[in-house]
Amino acid sequence: MDTFLLLWQGLAVALQPINLLYALVGVTLGTAVGVLPGIGPATTVALLLPVTYKLDPAGSLIMFAGIYYGGMYGGSTTSILLNTPGESASIVTALEGNKMAKKGRGGPALATAAIGSFVAGLIATLALAFLAPWVVSVALAFGPREYFALMVLAFVTVSAAFGDSALRGLTSLFIGLTLGLVGIDLQTGQARLSFSHPSLLDGIEVTTLAVAMFAVGETLYVAAQGKRAPESIEPVRGSLWMSARDWARSWKAWLRGTVIGFPIGAMPAGGAELGTFFSYAVEKKLSKHPEEFGEGAIEGVAGPEAANNASAAGTLVPLLTLGLPTSATAAIMLAGFQQYGLQPGPLLFTSNPQLVWGLIASLLVANLMLIVLNLPLIGLWVRLLTIPKPWLYGGILMFATLGTIGANPSVFELAMLLVFGLLGYGLRVFHFPIAPVVVGLILGPMAEQQLRRALAISQGDVMVLFTSPISAVLLFLAAVALILPLVLRAQGRGRVLAAVAADSD
Amino acid sequence: MPTGTNANTRRPDWAALIIAAGLALLAAVVAWDASRLGGGGAYARIGPQTIPYAIAICLGGLAFWTVIEAWRGDFPEREPQEFAPVLWIVGGLVLQLATISIAGFSIATGLLFGFVARGFGARKMWLTIPAGILFASIIWLIFARGLSLTLPRGPLEAALVTVVTGIGTAVSSLFGGVA
Numbered sequence: 206m207d208t209f210l211l212l213w214q215g216l217a218v219a220l221q222p223i224n225l226l227y228a229l230v231g232v233t234l235g236t237a238v239g240v241l242p243g244i245g246p247a248t249t250v251a252l253l254l255p256v257t258y259k260l261d262p263a264g265s266l267i268m269f270a271g272i273y274y275g276g277m278y279g280g281s282t283t284s285i286l287l288n289t290p291g292e293s294a295s296i297v298t299a300l301e302g303n304k305m306a307k308k309g310r311g312g313p314a315l316a317t318a319a320i321g322s323f324v325a326g327l328i329a330t331l332a333l334a335f336l337a338p339w340v341v342s343v344a345l346a347f348g349p350r351e352y353f354a355l356m357v358l359a360f361v362t363v364s365a366a367f368g369d370s371a372l373r374g375l376t377s378l379f380i381g382l383t384l385g386l387v388g389i390d391l392q393t394g395q396a397r398l399s400f401s402h403p404s405l406l407d408g409i410e411v412t413t414l415a416v417a418m419f420a421v422g423e424t425l426y427v428a429a430q431g432k433r434a435p436e437s438i439e440p441v442r443g444s445l446w447m448s449a450r451d452w453a454r455s456w457k458a459w460l461r462g463t464v465i466g467f468p469i470g471a472m473p474a475g476g477a478e479l480g481t482f483f484s485y486a487v488e489k490k491l492s493k494h495p496e497e498f499g500e501g502a503i504e505g506v507a508g509p510e511a512a513n514n515a516s517a518a519g520t521l522v523p524l525l526t527l528g529l530p531t532s533a534t535a536a537i538m539l540a541g542f543q544q545y546g547l548q549p550g551p552l553l554f555t556s557n558p559q560l561v562w563g564l565i566a567s568l569l570v571a572n573l574m575l576i577v578l579n580l581p582l583i584g585l586w587v588r589l590l591t592i593p594k595p596w597l598y599g600g601i602l603m604f605a606t607l608g609t610i611g612a613n614p615s616v617f618e619l620a621m622l623l624v625f626g627l628l629g630y631g632l633r634v635f636h637f638p639i640a641p642v643v644v645g646l647i648l649g650p651m652a653e654q655q656l657r658r659a660l661a662i663s664q665g666d667v668m669v670l671f672t673s674p675i676s677a678v679l680l681f682l683a684a685v686a687l688i689l690p691l692v693l694r695a696q697g698r699g700r701v702l703a704a705v706a707a708d709s710d
Numbered sequence: 711m712p713t714g715t716n717a718n719t720r721r722p723d724w725a726a727l728i729i730a731a732g733l734a735l736l737a738a739v740v741a742w743d744a745s746r747l748g749g750g751g752a753y754a755r756i757g758p759q760t761i762p763y764a765i766a767i768c769l770g771g772l773a774f775w776t777v778i779e780a781w782r783g784d785f786p787e788r789e790p791q792e793f794a795p796v797l798w799i800v801g802g803l804v805l806q807l808a809t810i811s812i813a814g815f816s817i818a819t820g821l822l823f824g825f826v827a828r829g830f831g832a833r834k835m836w837l838t839i840p841a842g843i844l845f846a847s848i849i850w851l852i853f854a855r856g857l858s859l860t861l862p863r864g865p866l867e868a869a870l871v872t873v874v875t876g877i878g879t880a881v882s883s884l885f886g887g888v889a
Contacts, residue, residue: 600845619803
C-alpha cells in the first residue's frame with residue numbers, strides 16, 4: 206500500500222506541466238539521437254547529458270529518464286530498418302526485424318517493437334516500484350564490506366563473465382579502475398596519478414570518458430572501415446498496423462520477454478543483451494512457426510524487444526537502491542545524479558523520496574509518451590536515417606565536444622576527449638569491450654572507499670570480508686562468475702558467452 | 711561485434727605484444743606513483759597506496775596473460791583499418807582545441823565539422839566548413855544563451871550576441887511604439 210501512495214505522489218511530481226515538458230523534450234531528443242545508426246542508449250545518454258546541466262535536479266532526471274527510454278526505442282528502429290544495431294541489445298531485433306522489413310512488413314515489425322517496449326516498460330517500471338522499497342530495506346543492513354563485495358561481483362559480471370574473452374574484459378575493467386585512481390584521495394588528500402597537473406586533481410569526468418569512448422571512438426572506428434559497409438534503408442511499405450494475427454502472436458512474446466528481461470537487468474548481471482538472447486531462444490522454441498525464424502518471425506522481434514526494455518528498467522533497481530551501475534548507460538546516469546551531489550542508494554529513498562518516486566513515475570510517463578509520439582512520427586524518424594554519413598558524424602562530434610566543454614569549459618577537457626577517443630578506437634579495433642572501462646572508472650573509487658572503510662572498522666583484518674554471510678556469498682558468486690566462464694571457454698564451450706558479448710549498452 | 715576468435719596465422723601477434731607492453735608500462739607507472747604516497751595514518755594498515763599497488767599487480771598479470779595469448783595467436787582477427795579518415799578526424803579535433811580559445815566555439819567547431827565530414831568522404835570543404843560554422847553558431851545560441859552553458863566566445867559569438875540583442879530591442883521598441 207505504501208508503494209502505491211509513494212508512486213501516486215511521484216506521479217503528482219511527474220505530471221506537473223513543466224516536468225511533462227521535460228519528459229517530452231527528453232523522449233524526443235532521446236529518440237532522435239538513438240535512431241541514428243551506430244548510436245546506442247549509452248552514447249545517447251552521454252551525448253545528451255549536457256542538455257540537462259542547467260535544470261533543477263528533479264527536472265533534469267526526468268528529462269534523463271525520457272532520453273534513456275527514447276534512446277532505447279530509437280535503437281530498435283535503426284536495427285529494423287537498417288540492420289545496423291546501434292547497441293548489442295538490438296542485435297536480435299535486427300535478426301528478425303530486418304527480415305520482416307525486407308519482406309515489406311516493416312510497419313508491423315516497428316509496431317510490435319514499440320508496443321512490446323511499452324508493455325514491457327510499463328510492467329517492469331511497476332515491478333521496479335514494488336521491488337525497490339524491498340531492496341532498500343535489505344540494503345539498509347549493508348555495511349561497507351557488503352557493498353564492497355557487491356561491487357566486486359558487478360566488476361566481474363560486467364567485464365569477465367560474458368563476452369568472448371575474460372582477458373580482454375578484465376583488461377578493459379582495469380584500464381577503467383586505473384583511470385579511477387586519478388585525482389585526490391578522499392581520505393588522505395594526497396594526489397594520485399595526477400603528475401602535478403591541476404586539471405587532473407578532480408579526477409577524470411565520467412561524461413568525458415563516456416562521450417570519448419562511445420561517440421568519438423565509434424566515429425573513428427566507422428571512418429576507418431572506409432566504404433566497406435554498404436547500408437540500405439528498408440522503406441516502410443504497406444500498413445503500419447498489426448493484423449489480428451500479429452497481435453495474437455505478439456502478446457505472449459511481450460509478456461514472456463518482460464518476465465525474462467526484468468530479473469536479468471535487476472541482478473548485477475551486466476547489460477540488457479543477455480535477456481534478449483534468452484527471449485529469442487525461448488520464442489523460437491515455443492513458436493508454432495519455428496520455420497519462420499530467420500525469415501522474419503514477429504515473435505522474434507516482440508519478445509527480445511520487450512526483454513530489452515524490461516531489463517533496462519531492471520538495471521534501475523540496483524542503480525537507484527544500491528547506487529550500483531551494472532551497465533554503461535547506468536554508469537552515465539549515476540554520473541548524472543552525482544553532478545547534483547545526489548548519491549543513489551537506500552538513503553536517497555528516505556532523504557529525497559520526492560525525487561526518486563518522481564523519477565520512477567516519469568518513467569511511466571515517458572513510456573506512454575513514446576508510444577503516442579513514435580508510431581505516428583515514424584516517417585520523421587526514418588528520415589533521420591537518411592542523413593549522409595559525413596554530416597551525421599560531423600554533427601555527432603560537434604555534440605560530443607559541446608557536451609565536454611559544456612560540462613567543464615577548458616581546452617584540457619577537449620584534449621582528454623581526443624586521447625580517450627583514440628583509446629576507445631584502439632579498444633574497438635582489438636575487440637576489447639567498452640562498458641567495463643566506464644563502469645570501472647565510476648565504480649572503482651566507490652569500491653575502494655568501501656573496502657578501506659571495512660578494513661578500518663576491522664583494524665586491517667581482511668578476513669572481515671568473509672565473516673559476514675552476505676559478503677561471503679557475494680564474493681563466492683563473483684569467484685564463480687570469474688572462473689566458470691574461463692573453464693567453459695577452455696572446454697571450447699565459450700560460444701554462448703561470446704554471443705552475449707556486452708558491447709555497447 | 712567480435713567475429714571469429716580463432717586467429718590462426720601471425721604468431722607471435724606483434725600488435726598484441728605491444729598492448730602487453732603498454733599494460734606493463736601502465737602497471738609500472740601506477741606502482742611508481744603509489745610508491746610516492748604516504749601512509750594513511752598510524753592505525754590504517756591500508757592507505758592510499760594499497761589499491762594502486764593491487765591494481766598495478768593486476769595490470770602486470772594482465773600484461774603477462776596478454777603475452778601468452780599473443781604468443782598463441784589467440785587474439786581475434788582485426789579488420790584492416792584505413793588511416794586517412796582517422797587522421798582527418800583527429801586533425802579536426804586537434805584544430806578545434808587549438809583554435810577554440812581564440813576563434814570561439816562556432817568557428818573552431820565548424821572547422822571540426824568540415825574535417826570530420828572530409829574524413830567521411832565529403833570533399834567540398836568550402837561548403838562543409840561554413841555549414842558547420844552555421845550549425846555551431848545555432849547550437850551556441852541555444853546552449854550558451856538559452857541554457858546558459860559556458861561555451862567559449864570569440865568574435866563570431868560577440869557579433870551574434872549583438873545581432874540577437876539588436877533584434878530583441880528592435881522588436882520590443884517596435885511593439886513598445888505600437889502600444
